[in-house]
Amino acid sequence: MQWSIKLGTVAGTEVRVHATFALLLIWIWVMHYRIGGPPAAFEGVAFIISVFLCVVLHEFGHIAAARYFGINTPNITLLPIGGLARLERSPDTPLEEFVIAIAGPLVNVAIAGLIVTVVGGALGWEQLLGPQDPRIDFLARLAGVNIFLVVFNMIPAFPMDGGRILRAILAWRLPWARATTLAARIGQSIALAMGIFGVFFNPLLILIAIFVYFAAETEAQGSDVQAISDDTSIFDVMITEFATLGPRARVGEAVELLLATSQSEFPVVDEAGRFEGLMTREGIVRAMKERGAGASVSDVMRRDIPALNEKSPIDFSLKLMREAQTSALPIVDSGERVVGLMNYETIGELMMLHYADEHFKPLGRHHQAPIARQQRPRRRYDHLDKE
Incomplete structure (x- = not known):
């Protein structure tokens, strides 16, 4: 933290x-x-x-x-x-x-x-x-x-222990995801009652109620991601069409990509396609401000970004993104070559599809129409590495 x-x-x-x-x-x-x-x-x-x-x-x-x-x-x-x-x-x-x-x-x-x-x-x-x-x-x-x-x-509301005890009791009879959702809704009802009580008696209860309400929502969403992740791997939903940068590229070239594509994150890869670092929108803007367009991408990119195996579960990618405090992760194959990207937008779209249809299940790459949004550059750059 x-x-x-x-x-x-x-x-x-x-x-x-x-x-x-x-x-x-x-x-x-x-x-x-x-x-x-x-x-x-x-x-x-x-x-x-x-x-x-x-x-x-x-x-x-x-x-x-x-x-x-x-x-x-x-x-x-x-x-x-x-x-x-x-x-x-x-x-x-x-x-x-x-x-x-x-x-x-x-x-x-x-x-x-x-x-x-x-x-x-x-x-x-x-x-x-x-x-x-x-x-x-x-x-x-x-x-x-x-x-x-x-x-x-x-108190039977997340993130308090009572909320987890309530979920455990419900989960003896219900599926885990359903038990989590029900426990979260009960917790949010308690939070609303706590907030109303706080208006008349103690304003501190309003702050606690807000914290409890959103903590319950976060717990429910996490359970939904877990439920989807049980049946889906990153390979099924990762972004497969994306632009990359070479380590000898300049920040100005990263700016061109940022403006020319719908991407916000760009993997930096070597000539063999192996991952070396990540440039994000925030990193590009900061580099332009502090170093200028002529700075080398390899000098300003983030090198502490972990790479994921394409067979990893979705919830694991979300956990790594939070721990690394990054908006995207590269997906690599057995040869350490970047073959895809996972970001919060992709996971968010997956969740929206899940909420729209509780029986939703990603089709997988063996189908002709993969479920996840494909990042399609308006101008095609397979690899930017200008001298």
């Missing part, structure tokens, strides 16, 4: 914190300083750090459960609104999804129970339900926050 800083690695999982977390600490410092001076400010910051340690333990509850099922977690990122664990792959069965999702809240239950046991009879419900009040005992507030985390995460 952009703007995140690595804190360290625990059991093979990177722990990262988003830069905006510093803004939260500054805000907490200022608010508590106004209430009780430096002592209150230091205690407020210490409390927030303790809360996020509980969030880290919550995420490692998910990680431990995922590893039990053979799913690794490359990293977790701490955000001002909570933690985000990135699983290497999705769970294979409803049982795996249920166990992994519920493991996090169970960690918070254990933390709250441990604090209550240690403090004993000194805690009352008024203390546990007032974690925002700095006048309440530190441990009592921490126990209250963990109780809140359990309740909040069990």
